[in-house]
Structures are given as structure tokens and as C-alpha cells.
Amino acid sequence: MSGKAQLILDAIAPEFSRRVLHDEPMTKHTSWHAGGPADVFFTPRDVMDLTAFIRQLPERVPLLWIGLGSNLLVRDGGVRGAVIATHGALGALERESATRIRVQAGVACARLARQCVKWGLGPAEFFAGIPGTLGGALAMNAGAWDGETWRHVIDVEVVDRHGIRRTRTPADYDISYRRVRGPADEWFLSANLFFERKPGANEAAIRELLERRKQTQPIGQWSCGSVFTNPPNNHAGRLIESAGLKGFRIGDASVSDKHANFIINHGAARAADLEALIEHVQRTVARVHQIELTTEVRIVGEPA
Ligand SMILES: Cc1cc2nc3c(=O)[nH]c(=O)nc-3n(C[C@H](O)[C@H](O)[C@H](O)COP(=O)(O)OP(=O)(O)OC[C@H]3O[C@@H](n4cnc5c(N)ncnc54)[C@H](O)[C@@H]3O)c2cc1C
Secondary structure, three states: OOHHHHHHHHHOOHHHHOOOEEEEEHHHHOOOOOOOEEEEEEOOOOHHHHHHHHHHOOOOOOEEEEOOOOOEEEOOOEEEEEEEEOOOOOOOEEEOOOOEEEEEOOOEHHHHHHHHHHHOEEOOHHHHHOOOEHHHHHHHOOEEOOEEHHHHEEEEEEEEOOOOEEEEOHHHOEEEOOEEEOOOOEEEEEEEEEOEEOOOOOHHHHHHHHHHHHHHOOOOOEOOOOOEOOOOOOOHHHHHHHOOOOOOEEOOEEEOOOOOOOEEEOOOOOHHHHHHHHHHHHHHHHHHHOOOOOEOOEEEOEOO
């Protein structure tokens, strides 16, 4: 066991130190399949278990929350501190009233989309193309096809570093395209969402949207979706393509031939290759177009 993991395990209550994973490869928990180990990796049983874990964790131990790791680049040196995984843990999805549902953070967006269709609620089809959790979608204000997560939020339940839970409304956040700023050191446990009644909703619309996506994006290859946000009135993909970068490769990472805003791990790319390619794309686009691309993907952890 690494010394860093041992230090954390020594500091946490035995009921948890027996259950957490240590030196857990983050390659297993990210859609890019790259990145070093997390010192400690915890999947809670439920919200009570999660808040109990946070309360007994020494405050000096940093926390990283993850959903399905579909927007994360974990560097090769891994994550110091504790990773909290919500998928497979916070999975409740309930209808509260005719147009209002309660969704826990670990629910996959695709499940949310399908369930809304079954309930005759919409528009929620856009969630079907987002391969993450509701928690990640709240953190990112994820969106697609004119839909955006926070347009549907009534309120959210959050927990802070002391395990204290509270309810917040959208007014507590600064929300824009793929960006959500709120109180520091708080994480999403669940949300109340509203949709309109859409009695004719059926899964054909979801299938059609996914089919359209397959035509234009390298679905099925290891990626994190769009690497960069679109600059105002522009498209990152078009800027990258017209800078001649489609297919550009560093190690086993390359700019997708199908959609230039996707970077593919062909199997053996290290996080350092992916990050070097991200920086190369930024430098080239800045030189060719005088536009600074900002990463949508969250880059975390330590270099090797
Ligand atoms: C093939 C592909 C297609 C994609 N298409 C789209 C798209 O159309 N639109 C789009 O918006 N995105 C898209 N993405 C990106 C990604 O799916 C979204 O950003 C998604 O919302 C991330 O969710 P996640 O659960 O995987 O989050 P993670 O990648 O696990 O985490 C992302 C960020 O959210 C934080 N976070 C996670 N859970 C919580 C929580 N409970 N509380 C607080 N913070 C949390 C993490 O700390 C991290 O900073 C795509 C990705 C892939 C691989």
C-alpha cells in the first residue's frame, strides 16, 4: 500500500477503513481510461452513510466527487485524498407530483431520460446523450440539443465538508453555459426537477437523437466528449479542424477524425499524452485563429 493511502486509512474510523478501496486506479472510473490511483476511493451505501463518512474524515483530507468520470482527466500521479463515487450509490429516482421529480446525484442521465419518457414528461430526451450522472450534470450544467440541466432545477440538496445537508435554489448559483459557480466545498446529493407534461413522449425520439449523434461523434471510442467549450458565436470543433489538427497524434491520443472537439485514447494513452495534446490544440488554435480555447473537461490530480 502507498504511504499516502496508509496515512489516510490510519486516520479514518475502522468501520470505513475496512470498506474503502486504496490506491484505486482511476483508469477504471473515467471514460478516457487514463490517470493514476486515488489514495482512497469510497462508494457510500446511501446518503446517511455518506454524511457519516465525511463527518469522521479529517478535514485535511481533500475530497473529489465523481459520477461516471465522463468529463474528467485524472493526471498520471493520481488523486491525493479521498474520491467519493456516487454512481451505484445515490440512485433514487421518484415522481413527486405531475410535473416534478426527485433525482439523486448518482442516477445516470440516460436512465433519467428514459424514465421521464415513461412518465410522459419532457423535454428530457437531451439527457440521453450525456453519459454521466445527474451530479456531474449539475456540476457542469450539462446540455445537448438545446436542453440544459439547470433549466429544470427547482432546488438541490447539497452537503458540505462537515457533513451538513442543506437545500439551495438556482438563485444561490451563478449558472451559464457549462459553468456553475456556487458556495465552495459543497457537493450535490439530489435535485428536484420539473418538466412539462408530454403525454405523447416515446423512446423513438431518444433513439433518433442518439442515431444523429452517432453520425457526427466518435461514440464507442474512449473520450470525454467535447474537450473544449464553444467560444461565443463559434464552434471549438470547427476551429480545431480548420487549424489542420484532425488526426493529430501524441502517443496513443489523437484528435478525432470524426469530430475535432473530441480527443480519443486509442488504448494506451497516458494522461500526460492527453494533456499535452490538449495544450497543443490550444496553442495551435491561438496561433491560427487568435482565439483561446477553454477546457470543458475537468483536469485533476498530480502529474507522475
Ligand atoms: C461520448 C461523450 C459524449 C458527451 N456528450 C456531452 C453532451 O452532449 N453534453 C454535455 O454537457 N456533456 C457531454 N459529455 C461530458 C459529460 O458526460 C458531462 O459533463 C457529464 O455531465 C459529466 O457527468 P459525470 O457524472 O461523468 O461527471 P464526472 O466526470 O464524474 O465529474 C465531472 C465534474 O463534476 C463534479 N461532480 C460529479 N459529481 C458531483 C456531485 N455529486 N456534486 C458536485 N460535483 C460533482 C466532479 O468533481 C467533476 O468536477 C460527454 C461525454 C462523453 C464521454
